[in-house]
Structure formats: C-alpha cells, structure tokens
Amino acid sequence: MGGKSLSRPWSLRKKLLVGVLVAVVVLGLALGLGLGLTVGREDGDGQDGSQPTATGAPLPSPTARLPWRPQVNESWQIVLQNSIVLAPDATSVTPDVSIFDVDLFDTSKETIDTLHRLGKKVICYFSGGSYEPGRPDSGEFEDADSGKELDGWPGEKWLKLSSANVRRIMKGRVELAHQKGCDGVDPDNVDGFQNDNGVDLTAEDSIAFISYLSNITAPFNLTLGLKNAGDIISNVLPVVHFSVNEQCVQYSECDTFAPFIEAGKPVFHIEYPDDAGSTIQENEVDKYCGDTGDAEGRKGFSTVMKKMDLDGWVEDCDRKVGTTAVNATKASR
Known part of the structure; x- marks a missing residue:
C-alpha cells in the first residue's frame, strides 16, 4: 500500500x-x-504555393517583394490618351523621369517590363468610380450599378461604390495590374459625392471604397493613390501612398492637398494651360509652379503641365519639354 x-x-x-x-x-x-x-x-522559381485569383493571377507571398512607395518631389509623366510605344530593346524613354502613370488596359505588359528595365516605376490608371463604355470588362456592370453621366464625358457614368458587383470588377482590375507588373494603381473618379451622381453617393461611400481598395491592393504590394477628392484626405491619408491632383492652382485649393507632403507622401500635380502643347508663356509657368497666391500650398508638389487629352506631351516647372512616343490609336479615356 x-x-x-x-x-x-x-x-x-x-x-x-x-x-x-x-x-x-x-x-x-x-x-x-x-x-x-x-x-x-x-x-522557388515563381512557385509561391498560393492559389490563383479570379483572373488567374497568383496571389503573391507576403514577403515576395518589398512594397514600393513613391517619394516627395519625384519626377513623373502621365499618358492616358494613347498607349506608349517602346521597343523591347529601347535604351531610353522621353522624358527621362522616375515614374510613368499609364492606362491599365491600353498599356501592354511588355511596355511595362521595358519601363522597368529602364529603371522606371509604373502606376496604372483605371476608373474606380465610373463606368466607361468600351473597356474589356464594361459588359460585367449591371444597370443598378450606375447613375448619371459625368459632365463632359458622354457615356461615362458614376458608379455605386457600395455595390458588391462594382467591387468585384475593381478587384479584377487590381489583379490585372498585378499580372501586368504595375507598381501602383491610380483609381480615378472616387469623388462622385462631390458631383451630381444619381446614385446618392456620400463622402462615407468614398471613404469605405478607398478602404476596400487598400485592402485588395495591399496583398499585391501595390502602392495606392487618391485622385482629387480633397474633402476626404484626412480620412484616407493613412491608407493611401500618393495623391494625383488636377488643377489645384486653377481652383486655388493646393493647400487642401498639402497634408500629403506633410506626411511624406508625394502629390503628383497636373495643370492644363491653354497653350499646352506649344510654348507656355513664362507668366503661366510661374503661376502654376509657384507657391503663393492661387498656388499657395503647392510647395513640394511634382507638377507637370499637360494638354487636357493627356497625350505624350509634357512640360515641367524647369521648363523642360518632352513628348513620349505613343501609338496612333485613340484610347478609351
């Protein structure tokens, strides 16, 4: 016992x-x-063990590559009217800038690869908040997804940003950007709440939509931009990495976008002078490239002067003029 x-x-x-x-x-x-x-x-040789996405693009390993973040004062060019023409063996591109903002659908992966080989970063543009006829996925939108036409853009309509179908389509666009090798995305028309949109869009809708875009771009290490939409900057600044602004000098609102610079994030700024495409008058350059008067708050912006159709022509604040070679076929946007 x-x-x-x-x-x-x-x-x-x-x-x-x-x-x-x-x-x-x-x-x-x-x-x-x-x-x-x-x-x-x-x-491994591209075999990251991940499952393919809806468009067939493999989901990257979280450690596959470090995310790229653009810096304040980086030089850039934006070409949306036509696709850039670059030979696969090109040794240079005009202008010699750090970043190219190009159309997601109209720009080939081969062109993006060539830009990368030349040491350039590529931001891919698509409309995140509007229906555009003629895009490859235009037929996937439903009647209930869209509202009124955008002023000045016949056939293009504001989208209901909370629509599950709209978000599914945008997810496909983000996956396409990953497949093509884009470094970031520039989703346009996220400011429908500031316009007569026909689908009762509010600022909260745009904030939630940007949050959604942040969630679906992050796994692909795609840098995310905010296009215009100055009223929601304070709400979304933590989840976006750059601003693309149009005409803040013309509308005397550059100080609205200055918080990006203060946060160490660039503002890629476009103005559309009447004489763009030829010799812009000295006083016009001074107006758009200053930081007083109508340009108050512009200090630190990466400013380019373009024609409204956003073709290959560009002039920067140093008075350097360049024209990127593009094809002769007019793009959808």
Missing part, C-alpha cells in the same frame, strides 16, 4: 515530463517545417 502510494506521484510526474518533451519536439518540427516552406516559397 505504502509503496504504491509513493510511486504514483512519480509516475504522474514522469508522464507529465514525457508529455512536455513530446510537445516540444512536435512544436519544433512544426516550426521547422513552416520555416522550410516559407523559405521554399521565397526561393
């Missing part, structure tokens, strides 16, 4: 000790296996 009573605590301690040792071994194996799989995904 006494012997059994003395041995039972030891047996219990022995079982507990063995159990702990087994747990440690199992945990160590699990950690080692997990580490090995992670390393395998990083070192």
